[in-house]
Amino acid sequence: MTFPRLLGALGSAAMIALAAGPVHAQSWPTKPIRLLVGSPPGGPSDITARTFADQLGKRIGQPVVVENRPGAGNNLAAGAAARADADGTTLVLSPDTVLTVNPLVYTTGDFNAARDLVNISVIASFSQMLVCNPSAGVRSVAELVAKAKAASSPLMYASGGPGVPGHLATEMLLEQTKVRMEHVPYRGPAPATQAVLGGEVACGFLATPTVLPHVKSGRLVALAVSSESPSALAPDVPTLAKALNQPGLDVSFRLVLQAAKGTPAPVVAEIEKHAAEIMKQPEVRERLKNYDLTAVGSSSAQAQQVMNAEMKRWEPVVKRLGLKTE
Structure with a gap:
């Protein structure tokens, strides 16, 4: 199933979940936000992060500072976010491969994105x-x-x-x-x-x-x-x-907004709400389109379910290739 179709299939359940739970965290944010990116300045991930940070900062009345920490297949940035205080003031924007592939490839460290981070929103999708x-x-x-x-x-x-x-x-x-x-x-x-x-x-x-x-x-x-x-x-x-004459074949990837596991659910819901509204803005969508990115802004539940599906998709490929690194 392609990503847009999968999001559509999950949409109703996610909306029910949002309606049932708290969506406001009155105490968040308590200080400026750090948004970590595992790529150098100027690339699509960095542009997306800076576009999102600018809009989020305007909405919450706190600075949102982008920090570039490239290396280890984006694990340096993601790992730093996982070790930060679980209060929603340190976020990371990662390609979905950090969750779907890296835990199978980088097996010698003490960090596993699927275990140590919570998925807040799929911010955008992209191709190669x-x-x-x-x-x-x-x-x-x-x-x-x-x-x-x-x-x-x-x-x-x-x-x-x-x-x-x-x-x-x-x-x-x-x-x-x-x-x-x-x-x-x-x-x-x-x-x-x-x-x-x-x-x-x-x-x-x-x-x-x-x-x-x-x-x-x-x-x-x-x-x-x-x-x-x-x-x-x-x-x-x-x-x-x-x-290849294979209708439906879709090898797209995603940029996922994440925070440390243990971040309070009301804080996750608050950030998720902002992400959904930001990614609907025409100027944001147009800016990302100029970098071959499609704005999404999914719910946290949708993000997790999409990541689960992608893990199942890529795990046999990674194992067949025997990918391992330190």
Whole structure:
């Protein structure tokens, strides 16, 4: 089931739950809010965080300060939020892979996002764009698959690290087409993009706003986007579902607002309410659309149920790949 459909299916139950419980926390916030982000400044996650922080600060009358803590597949930021006071004054905006993949990949530490954080709201959803270096000589997913099947040695593809969205999207493509390629993980999306640009690897699923300027300049060739619907930034690029003739195939990802486990339910409900209202604002939706993000603003219950479904989806993939890191 695609993300919008799943949200629709869960909506009625979530609204009943909200109506039954308290939605106001009169004592929150007691001090300025920290919003942690596990990526460097300037990327889609950072832009989303700063857009949300600006709007939330106006609504609650307290500063909301964004802190960038990149590293360990977003676990540095998420772990810091989990260790903070459970009072709703430290939040983190994480890609859903922190919950669905990282607990299976980062197994040696004492942090587990699924155990140590509470999901407040799915703030936005996003996809990845499959791009190739022109030297690969392919201009469609079908041509890439044919080239990979005919190659005497595996073609190489880049990602920003083990278990990140681009890695998962590529592995879903390979699983659907029964072809093999060699994964080359880099330390973040920037070096992964440079690797494709420089021809070190043939291709990679990467963030659309990052690679689109290179597609327009001819330095990269766009083959598909991973979401079920075309990208608003590149409507002529086919979806993976269309390229593979598999209607309904949707390899989208989400940005999830979280806080430390144990945060009082009324505080979670208050933040959730603000998130839903903020993400409905036309100016917010338009700003995020410029970065290939779709504003959502789900309930906490919806966020948890969507994460449970995504964990079930990706767990067999992660185990099949044998992903482990420290």
